[in-house]
Amino acid sequence: MLPFGKLADNYGRKRIYATGLSLYAFSSLLCGFGQDVEWVLLWRFVQGAASAMIFGTGVAILTSVTPSQKRGAALGLAAACVYIGLTLAPVIGGYLTETWSWRAVFLFPVPLITVLLILIKFGLKGEWKNDEVASFDWRGSCIFAISSTSLVFGFSHLPSLYGVCLLLLSVATMVLFVIHQSRHKSPLIRVQMFRESRVFSMSLGTSFLMYGSNFPLAFLLSLYLQVVQGYSPAQAGQILLIQAFSMVFLAPLSGRLSDKIQPRFLATIGCGIVACGFLVLSQMTNNTDATYIGVSLLLIGIGFGLFSSPNNNAIMGSVQERELGVASASLNLARMIGNLFGMSIVNLLVHYYLGDNKIVAEQTPALMKTLSFAFHISLMSVILATILSAIRGKTGQPVS
Numbered sequence: 001m002l003p004f005g006k007l008a009d010n011y012g013r014k015r016i017y018a019t020g021l022s023l024y025a026f027s028s029l030l031c032g033f034g035q036d037v038e039w040v041l042l043w044r045f046v047q048g049a050a051s052a053m054i055f056g057t058g059v060a061i062l063t064s065v066t067p068s069q070k071r072g073a074a075l076g077l078a079a080a081c082v083y084i085g086l087t088l089a090p091v092i093g094g095y096l097t098e099t100w101s102w103r104a105v106f107l108f109p110v111p112l113i114t115v116l117l118i119l120i121k122f123g124l125k126g127e128w129k130n131d132e133v134a135s136f137d138w139r140g141s142c143i144f145a146i147s148s149t150s151l152v153f154g155f156s157h158l159p160s161l162y163g164v165c166l167l168l169l170s171v172a173t174m175v176l177f178v179i180h181q182s183r184h185k186s187p188l189i190r191v192q193m194f195r196e197s198r199v200f201s202m203s204l205g206t207s208f209l210m211y212g213s214n215f216p217l218a219f220l221l222s223l224y225l226q227v228v229q230g231y232s233p234a235q236a237g238q239i240l241l242i243q244a245f246s247m248v249f250l251a252p253l254s255g256r257l258s259d260k261i262q263p264r265f266l267a268t269i270g271c272g273i274v275a276c277g278f279l280v281l282s283q284m285t286n287n288t289d290a291t292y293i294g295v296s297l298l299l300i301g302i303g304f305g306l307f308s309s310p311n312n313n314a315i316m317g318s319v320q321e322r323e324l325g326v327a328s329a330s331l332n333l334a335r336m337i338g339n340l341f342g343m344s345i346v347n348l349l350v351h352y353y354l355g356d357n358k359i360v361a362e363q364t365p366a367l368m369k370t371l372s373f374a375f376h377i378s379l380m381s382v383i384l385a386t387i388l389s390a391i392r393g394k395t396g397q398p399v400s
Helices: 002-011 013-032 037-055 058-065 068-099 102-107 109-123 138-156 161-183 192-196 198-214 217-228 233-257 263-281 290-316 321-353 361-391
Strands: none
Touching: 002 013, 002 037, 002 058, 002 138, 002 321, 013 037, 013 058, 013 102, 013 109, 013 321, 037 321, 058 068, 058 290, 058 321, 068 102, 068 233, 068 290, 102 109, 138 161, 138 321, 192 198, 198 263, 198 290, 198 321, 198 361, 217 233, 217 290, 217 321, 217 361, 233 263, 233 290, 263 290, 263 361, 290 321, 321 361
């Protein structure tokens, strides 16, 4: 996402976005006609690159076409669309797989993306890019790729020595990347941005902590509801939807409010409500009923709905116009790395408490220890995010 964010600032955010959509449709089509798993995995990798082009520029385009006094409302609507997509996608995917086959899941987006590309071609007029094209930092991109790849593979192999070595490599190359960026004339991301804007750096840190705490939630509660409480997968899914629905309704409202109220106030209140939700969850027992879990998910959903749009508004409002693509990519990068960290911690806890044992009712005591530890870690993470959000400072208009 970071290299594509820089390319979008140089050559056009709409161009990179539309190219990403086209590449995603093409790779999805080839996945759908794949004859073996290696073929599917190859084109799934291409889909990942295409997704980076889409997610690294989408918020930047929104910010470019929206007046600053209405930016929060636009970002709130975008967040609501994301939550609606995350809510509907599993349902649609299950229906397609059951009615036709897994191939339909890959073929389904192709006509939708085709319609989107037509709308972009004829409905989204103009282009948004910098007046001067800066040279592209290929060396920095390679260093960043090595660091990111080592991070992902390192976490997936923990707690083995191989995984630890990969993580050390990731840290070392990230330090090298920061040094390289600080000295390069046209860096992928100006590390000075983090020093120049306290709002930018702390808002990204808050995003990392919040998404890291929330990402494993559905996985852990799904296990609890099915293994401990005996619910079916469909019933467990319906309970978990409570969080997504509350986020859908609140994200546009909080985004609109963040145009009138300092975003940090709304985001901090949201973090506090999420903390209350995790505090409730941390008291779960073997006999906790679905209503108790539903209330906790409602609290977390309300909190995240209040947090996400204002926090995004603060990030995009704290950078210069010529760096909106990089800011958009950084926003999504913080979220994804937070997700990676959160899931990796849960993976370690599952390995420690459950090992290679099959997760069945007989493993309930070990599973409950895993859940309790994970929810307490999430609670501490959200409390830290609340503090960062509160002290980030006032969001002002960046210098163009």
